[in-house]
Amino acid sequence: MIVKNVKAYYVSGSGPDVKAVDNVSLSILEGEIFGIVGESGCGKSTLASVMSLTAGRTLKVKDGEIILNGQSLPLTDRSRVPKEWHGTMVALLPQRAMNSLNPTARVRDLVIDVMHAHHPEIRPADAVERARERLEQLGLPVRVLESYPHQLSGGMRQRVIAVISTLLNPHVLIADEPTSALDVSSQRQLIVLLQQLLEHQFISRIVYITHDLPMLSNFADRIAVMYAGKIAEIGPTVEIVGRPKHPYTQALIGSTLDLDPRLRGSQVKGIPGAPPDLRYPPGGCRFHPRCPHVMNICSIEEPPAIGTEERFAACWWVKDQVDKLSVEGAAS
Amino acid sequence: MTRFQRYLLNKAFWFFLAFFIALIFNFLLPRLMPGNPVDAIVGQMATGGGLSGEAQQRIYAAYIAEFGLDQPITSQFVTYVSRLAQGDLGISFARSPARVQQLIGQALPWTIALQLPAIIIGWTLGNILGALAAYKKGWLDRGLFPTSMFISSMPYYCLSIILLYVLAVFWPIFPAGGGYSYALTPALNWTFFSSVMEHYWLPFLSLVVIFVGGQAIGMRAMSIYELDADYVRFSRSLGVDDNRIIAYIFRNAMLPQVTGLALAIGSLVSGALITEIVFGYPGIGSLLFSSIRQNDYPVIQGVTLLIMIAVLTANFLVDITYGFIDPRIRARASGD
Numbered sequence: 001m002i003v004k005n006v007k008a009y010y011v012s013g014s015g016p017d018v019k020a021v022d023n024v025s026l027s028i029l030e031g032e033i034f035g036i037v038g039e040s041g042c043g044k045s046t047l048a049s050v051m052s053l054t055a056g057r058t059l060k061v062k063d064g065e066i067i068l069n070g071q072s073l074p075l076t077d078r079s080r081v082p083k084e085w086h087g088t089m090v091a092l093l094p095q096r097a098m099n100s101l102n103p104t105a106r107v108r109d110l111v112i113d114v115m116h117a118h119h120p121e122i123r124p125a126d127a128v129e130r131a132r133e134r135l136e137q138l139g140l141p142v143r144v145l146e147s148y149p150h151q152l153s154g155g156m157r158q159r160v161i162a163v164i165s166t167l168l169n170p171h172v173l174i175a176d177e178p179t180s181a182l183d184v185s186s187q188r189q190l191i192v193l194l195q196q197l198l199e200h201q202f203i204s205r206i207v208y209i210t211h212d213l214p215m216l217s218n219f220a221d222r223i224a225v226m227y228a229g230k231i232a233e234i235g236p237t238v239e240i241v242g243r244p245k246h247p248y249t250q251a252l253i254g255s256t257l258d259l260d261p262r263l264r265g266s267q268v269k270g271i272p273g274a275p276p277d278l279r280y281p282p283g284g285c286r287f288h289p290r291c292p293h294v295m296n297i298c299s300i301e302e303p304p305a306i307g308t309e310e311r312f313a314a315c316w317w318v319k320d321q322v323d324k325l326s327v328e329g330a331a332s
Numbered sequence: 333m334t335r336f337q338r339y340l341l342n343k344a345f346w347f348f349l350a351f352f353i354a355l356i357f358n359f360l361l362p363r364l365m366p367g368n369p370v371d372a373i374v375g376q377m378a379t380g381g382g383l384s385g386e387a388q389q390r391i392y393a394a395y396i397a398e399f400g401l402d403q404p405i406t407s408q409f410v411t412y413v414s415r416l417a418q419g420d421l422g423i424s425f426a427r428s429p430a431r432v433q434q435l436i437g438q439a440l441p442w443t444i445a446l447q448l449p450a451i452i453i454g455w456t457l458g459n460i461l462g463a464l465a466a467y468k469k470g471w472l473d474r475g476l477f478p479t480s481m482f483i484s485s486m487p488y489y490c491l492s493i494i495l496l497y498v499l500a501v502f503w504p505i506f507p508a509g510g511g512y513s514y515a516l517t518p519a520l521n522w523t524f525f526s527s528v529m530e531h532y533w534l535p536f537l538s539l540v541v542i543f544v545g546g547q548a549i550g551m552r553a554m555s556i557y558e559l560d561a562d563y564v565r566f567s568r569s570l571g572v573d574d575n576r577i578i579a580y581i582f583r584n585a586m587l588p589q590v591t592g593l594a595l596a597i598g599s600l601v602s603g604a605l606i607t608e609i610v611f612g613y614p615g616i617g618s619l620l621f622s623s624i625r626q627n628d629y630p631v632i633q634g635v636t637l638l639i640m641i642a643v644l645t646a647n648f649l650v651d652i653t654y655g656f657i658d659p660r661i662r663a664r665a666s667g668d
Contacts (some may be wrong), residue, residue, distance in 0.1 A: 017517045049377060052569055053569065054568065067437050083571050084571070085567070085571075086568070086569060086570060087570040087571040088570030088571075091570065092566065092569040092570075094562060094565065094566050095564050096571070099561060099562035099563060100562045100564075100565075100566040101516055101563055102563045102567070102584070103563070103584065103656070103659075103660060104580075104583055104584055104587075104660075105580065110567070113567070113572045113573070114567075114570045114571070116531070116573070117570070117571045117572050117573050117576075118571060148659040150659070150660050150662070150663060151663070153631055161566070164570070165569075165570065168570075244492075302508045
């Protein structure tokens with residue numbers, strides 16, 4: 001799956017647009033869990049809504065394209081999204097499981113409606129049967145089909161939603177902070193369920209969006225770090241966590257708690273300053289007002305992506321380091 | 333005993349408790365009004381002249397005894413309740429020997445015929461308009477919302493009087509008052525029926541317009557709330573058909589509206605009291621109004637009893653049907 005040049009701005013009645021996602025490109029490989037991490041307001045949920053084709057009315061997608069399974073879909077005109085993209089190509093695992101099921105319908109009713117929307121000829125009993133099989137394969141209780149949402153626990157509700165989202169075997173599942181309202185054991189159960197869905201090849205890739213980097217690093221294959229509407233750094237999880245290049249990633253990791261006994265007594269550092277107002281993003285690199293390694297050029301020109309498409313950091317300082325290394329290498 | 337039966341029993345208990353307390357008030361309140369019905373009757377007789385003081389005295393005492401007003405109030409209450417248990421509402425003071433049941437029986441069909449269609453049509457129309465305004469937005473919403481707001485915040489007798497002035501006095505399109513032409517006597521023929529229809533439009537219109545406005549505002553607000561709900565976004569993300577989603581929204585937004593309908597039907601008897609008075613319509617409202625002026629306790633009690641039973645029953649039915657429509661309430665009620 002390739003996501004190209006996504007630009008998504010919130011249009012406010014007066015004043016400039018909020019540039020929530022600005023020129024973001026990603027490529028997500030088959031079979032992987034791709035994590036997107038960032039603090040509140042960095043545009044990760046906006047990106048999730050664009051990628052899952054569920055952007056609200058106030059969000060204007062100015063540019064962007066998804067290429068998935070040999071088909072390409074321009075993102076700028078939401079009214080022309082073919083129906084089969086919803087649910088069979090791209091599916092959403094939403095943030096608030098509490099309210100994502102219709103409170104007055106049984107789970108089976110939603111299953112029937114979802115199946116019917118894509119297979120008009122299917123009989124209701126067969127639709128329910130398919131969901132029943134799926135639940136059994138995933139080791140979930142079948143009785144949930146007959147339940148109303150309020151009869152399920154929060155964790156179970158989120159797992160049921162995950163099963164319904166993937167009922168049509170979508171090529172990508174966009175998980176938008178699905179565990180943010182869950183306790184840790186329910187979080188774990190959901191993650192295990194998502195991994196099962198991949199193993200059974202019900203879905204071929206997952207984009208997992210969260211602010212919780214330590215949790216994400218437990219199961220993501222690769223991670224993209226977002227800051228102020230842009231991708232700061234991308235890399236395999238071990239690289240991002242173990243050898244972060246971008247100063248923002250370094251600061252983010254420096255500000256998380258670690259249970260490693262060797263680090264006992266060391267200070268957890270915060271990041272000075274606050275994320276920028278995305279109506280007036282700072283020029284050049286958007287992190288430069290808070291960056292410990294800031295240079296002159298950082299406020300003038302946008303930083304280039306240093307590295308390969310699979311592993312890069314968008315930073316002038318990183319470029320500087322790389323340049324120095326190559327000069328030293330040439331000198332010796 | 334199943335949980336649902338326990339729920340029913342619980343609701344029934346409260347129903348009867350509320351009924352009994354209301355019954356006491358129903359009996360006491362008219363008697364707290366200043367004045368005495370017998371005074372009014374005897375006074376009327378005396379204006380005819382020719383009655384000696386002694387005769388007046390005897391007539392007065394006879395009436396007091398006949399109506400049981402010489403008894404202590406507790407035994408009056410016991411008499412009232414025991415007669416009520418036999419389905420006897422008593423005899424009208426002012427229009428004796430007419431029985432209260434008979435007076436109500438004459439007035440009630442008029443009230444129901446006026447209100448029930450007004451409520452049902454107003455409710456249906458209001459809900460459809462409200463849901464459409466929320467869903468379509470644009471000019472429909474911009475026009476409908478302020479208009480509904482304006483109409484529904486106007487007291488309904490105001491609209492009645494305005495309609496009466498504009499459509500009956502200024503442009504005399506409709507007759508100004510009454511349930512039928514005064515020149516006619518009620519009969520099952522075409523002349524009478526067309527006269528009734530002619531007199532029907534104005535009070536009907538004044539009720540429907542207000543009702544549509546109120547319902548549309550409520551339904552619009554509920555639909556907008558439901559449209560933004562997470563389940564709508566999630567269902568859309570899976571490509572569920574739009575008309576299925578609208579069905580979800582409509583059903584969930586309808587829940588409070590169903591209460592509104594049931595309560596409107598419950599308060600039907602009392603609902604348009606002033607409308608009936610404004611248009612001189614021969615319904616329960618007019619009957620109650622004239623009875624109050626004549627201190628006619630039995631009729632007042634009879635009418636308020638009817639209102640009370642209607643409101644209580646409607647509330648009871650709302651409680652029960654709500655459980656069927658909304659699984660969450662069923663669950664909470666049965667402790668599931």
